[in-house]
Amino acid sequence: MKSNTKGRLFAFTGTTVAIVSFAFLAIEPAQARKPFTQDELAAQYKDLMATVKEGDDLWHSAKLGKNGLACANCHPDAAASNPHTFPKWQANLGQVIPLRDMINWCIQVPLEGQALDANSKEMKALEAYAFYMHRGFKLKPGENTKQHPPVEVRSGAGYP
């Protein structure tokens, strides 16, 4: 996670320097951040998958609520959670909301639990799982007319 953020900052300053030096007649080519190495990419991916796994575990856990239910009772493989259609107007809240607000709504209503802090590790993990189970889907913010099945899962958890 940390190296990831640093990497992004690096790339940013690199670009700025590049533009500035170009404006002042580039004498020596400014060096943008080098592309991530295979090792770095693998480490980032591992981090992401760990977050997705954490989300998967939470999604299947009764501990988010008080009545024994888990998200997966009603959303197997994250079906019908439609993360790629957010933000959108949500009838039960009567306003436009991001995915995390709908996750919290489902924690409070079907699960009869306590809303999570929107920036908590748990919320990030739940979002990561929902999105990863819809990888490759076109973004359709606002779409409220359809319920989508997730990516096709043949075996295993649905992610590596």
Next chain:
Amino acid sequence: MTDFSKMNRREFLGITGKAGLATLVASAAGVSFGMVQVAEAAGNSRLTPFRFAILTDAHLYDIPDHKFDGILKKAVDDVNNMNPLPDFVVYLGDIGQSGKRTELEKGKRILSKLKVPLKVIPGEHDWYLDMGQAWRDLFGGPTWSFDHKGVHFIGMNSILVRDFWTMKGLTPDERMGFMEELECHHCGLWGVREEQLEWLKKDVKKLKPDTPVVVFTHSPLWDYYPRWNFQTEDAPQIREILSGFERVMAFHGHVHQVVYNRIGNLSSVGTLSTSWPWPYPGVELPFPDIKMNRVDPGDILDGLGTQYIDLEKEFAGALHYDTWADLLPEGVKKGVKL
């Protein structure tokens, strides 16, 4: 409660005999029947029209006054207030959520308020904590058949998986925990397995091909969506064994949704739960018009319901989904033809 399995089969044959005669009279009076159907009537195989109801998938938790307790009670009240009253109710599995005896006992207590007889088959949620011990103690054998007003009814246990726990050294709780997940990664496909296939062969052997046959299983008798065990691995063998009958009606639980299919002589209908609805998987429905609307998650009764089947004397009829919210498209509201 009447135990149908102990009923005298001749009683029913007596009744159907009369129905058969009535049909012959009807055909003589100008109603057109194919040769086969007239032969059917002569063979005493037609039925006396009646209704039966289906309740399923209550998923009761071992938590006092859980919201699903109230929904099952409401469903029982609804059935008791049906007019006409069904002759009996069949419960298609998943009474409990985690296979606990206390869950199953709670279910039995609530279901005992039904004014009509009850037959039950198990679901995966009832079974894998103690391999069906508590379920058997409370509800008897999971494989049965009985005859009623000319119809042969069959119930089977379709949730048998191959042993995935011994090698992994899982505890009963862990095994149940795996089975509780619809998308279980380790559990494999369900089926009725060899013993029940043999039983089925014997059970239907003496029946005439024109006998009306109705089959109940927890999971569908066709490959709908294996990932969620919306299937029965040996359904092809079951369909083969029943292929000699003119018509077979199959009803299943587990999918918590409106779904219909027809394969050869067999029609298969999915049923609504009294716990939660399931979204449709990412496959095309064989009959895309027979489905339910999207559910409002703010209404705990939306997506749920009971169902009743009215059988007519030619062994036709319709399944009616009885819902508490506006769940059904117009076409489905009128009933699903079987």
